[in-house]
Amino acid sequence: MLRRFIYLCRYCYRVFDLLVTALCYLFLRHYVVSEQGPHEKRLLNALLASYNTLERPVANESEPLEVKFGLTLQQIIDVDEKNQLLITNIWLSLEWNDYNLRWNDSEYGGVKDLRITPNKLWKPDVLMYNSADEGFDGTYQTNVVVRNNGSCLYVPPGIFKSTCKIDITWFPFDDQHCDMKFGSWTYDGNQLDLVLKDENGGDLSDFITNGEWYLIGMPGKKNTITYACCPEPYVDVTFTIMIRRRTLYYFFNLIVPCVLISSMALLGFTLPPDSGEKLTLGVTILLSLTVFLNLVAETLPQVSDAIPLLGTYFNCIMFMVASSVVLTVVVLNYHHRTADIHEMPQWIKSVFLQWLPWILRMSRPGKKITRKTIMMNTRMRELELKERSSKSLLANVLDIDDDFRHAPPPPNSTASTGNLGPGCSIFRTDFRRSFVRPSTMEDVGGGLGSHHRELHLILRELQFITARMKKADEEAELISDWKFAAMVVDRFCLFVFTLFTIIATVAVLLSAPHIIVQ
Known part of the structure; x- marks a missing residue:
């Protein structure tokens, strides 16, 4: 009895399981058929059976078909300044109403929209006029969303390579305005009318920021142009991508x-x-x-x-x-520079030794340069030139007041020795000895001649020594002047180039x- 009861229970469980499975199958089958099963297939057959992809879908052929056009800028991939190209990632948006794609959704199980490949439908041949892509059209062919009222929405994404006039006048602080011109390639404005989907321009809500460029805006504008090839007007929509270079880098x-x-x-x-x-x-x-x-x-x-x-x-x-x-x-x-090779011109002395040091507030050790000292040096130089021109040659050579031949003769002498200064007392002694009264006339003639010759030799030696000492002092002073002039040029260049x-x-x-x- 126990075995029969267990067997009966197992049998009842199997029957119940089969009944539940059958009911679920019937329920799901009924649900699918009633919603999206053969109705979508029947609808597609009914719509595409007599559909012609070459026919412009309008109720009246004399009226243009209105196409709403917009785009969504996703990313600025690159701006090629050398080739003047702009590479962007953009989603296009084309929306129009197809007169031949309308149905009553209640007759087809509540089917309100369809996804149809674009090669089975008519779609506007909108292209980017200034495309630089190898295939010219860089969009990906996606399905067209068709609704029961005939509304068609076509959103093809793509990588667009467009030409852009790059203005590098203010590089790297430049702004660039790159146009993207879209329009129908074959339909004129009397057959196809492009309308801006958004008067503000492109959609920037999903834009990914670029590390090199800052997006200012993307306005759009509708244009109607009559080209030289055709008498009909053509409509285009031009979007201007306004970008600014990030200058921090x-x-x-x-x-x-x-x-x-x-x-x-x-x-x-x-x-x-x-x-x-x-x-x-x-x-x-x-x-x-x-x-x-x-x-x-x-x-x-x-x-x-x-x-x-x-x-x-x-x-x-x-x-x-x-x-x-x-x-x-x-x-x-x-x-x-040295004195035996170069001589400092007067203009260099005035510019580099007086005026520029005074302007640059430079001075030499023990010589403070001011405007008053510059004027005094100029006046003293003029007086020195006048004095030298009035003195005799020997006085200029020995740097004394005047030539000894024009000085009054000293006492106890018949010939003048000249006022040679304190350093020249030897001349007075020699002159006194040379003019002692001789014993005979021969002694007079011989004594005077020998003393004159000795005096002449001594003067020549003193002139040579004095000239060498003066030359050495002048050379040292000239070398010092050249070095100071070089220092002045250095300081002047430092100020000028720093300011520059x-x-x-x-x-x-x-x-x-x-x-x-x-």
């Missing part, structure tokens, strides 16, 4: 190193000429700047329409560094439309 990687290199060139004017490294420092800085500019040239756009602002700044700094090397050579030339670097940097930053965009 260029500021810290191009401008700041260039300013630092130019500042090192200024330090060369503070280096003493006797160190031997003055010219070496200038040439090394010039070579380092040249290598740096070669690296920067790869970043700058290779176009000849305009000179970039950054390129102008680099050229100014390059000119400044090259000029500093040239002026360093001039300074070294002045510093190592500051003005050039400030002028570049102030002339830019914007300074830093992070």
